[in-house]
Amino acid sequence: MSVMLYTLLYGETPISRLAEHLYIGFGAYWIVNRILYFWERGVVRMMEPGQAHFIIPVILGLMLLGRLYEPTRWTYRYPMALLIGSMLGVSLRTMIFSQIIDQYVLGTLPPVTPLIGVPAVVTINSLIIIVGTLCATAFFIFSHDFTGPTRYIHKTGRLFLLCAFGATYGQTTSYRYEALAGNLITNMFQPPELIPYTLGFMVLAAIALYAFFKTGIASWD
DSSP: OHHHHHGGGGOOOHHHHHHHHHHHHHHHHHHHHHHHHHIIIIIHHHTSTTOGGGHHHHHHHHHHHGGGSGGGGGGGHHHHHHHHHHHHHHHHHHHIIIIIIIIIIGGGSTTTSOOSSSOHHHHHHHHHHHHHHHHHHHHHHOOSOOOGGGHHHHHHHHHHHHHHHHHHHHHHHHHHHHHHHHHIIIIISSSGGGHHHHHHHHHHHHHHHHHHHHHTSSOOO
16 A cells, blocks of 8 residues: 555556545545444433433434435534534633643743743743744734834744744654655565565556556656
8 A cells, every 4th residue: 555655656547546545445434433433322322211312412413424415415514513613612712721821921931931040051042932932922913014123023023933934844844754764664664574575566566657657548747
């Protein structure tokens, strides 16, 4: 599957399409698993004494499954609206306390970021955190044009944001390469007994790709 999926780097071919279809087909197991969970934790639980209130999630679950059938597809909007609304309320509260209060307010001010009685390196690092957080926050909150001395706050906040975005991009790219290397090493070359099979299938895939492009079954267009 790994070799077949990676052939997409050379263009879309019957090999890559087969791998995509197999991957999506295996994902259908998740649907079966969810239906069994719905039956066991919803319908069966509803039939137990004193558990009649489970009829509400059962009805909402059936409305979600209505999306699988064209005439009843509109019914899934109501349980989805309830899910999104409830999760939005929970996430807003969590974000306010964890990100705004704990991270931005308490996490960027002393004593969490000490300035006095610590080594100079720690003081400099704390000043960078405080200044960067305040300037970046000002860049987002105050969207008007900065003029005069305040323009330096705007430029400093933008600089910190660009550094943060660049670091995030670098970490994401590094993670993708690490995932690729881990997949090659863990799933395709370990244990060593797998190497002949992996290399053999790579050769077969290369021959198949050459034949597809040579005969016109696949193209770079």
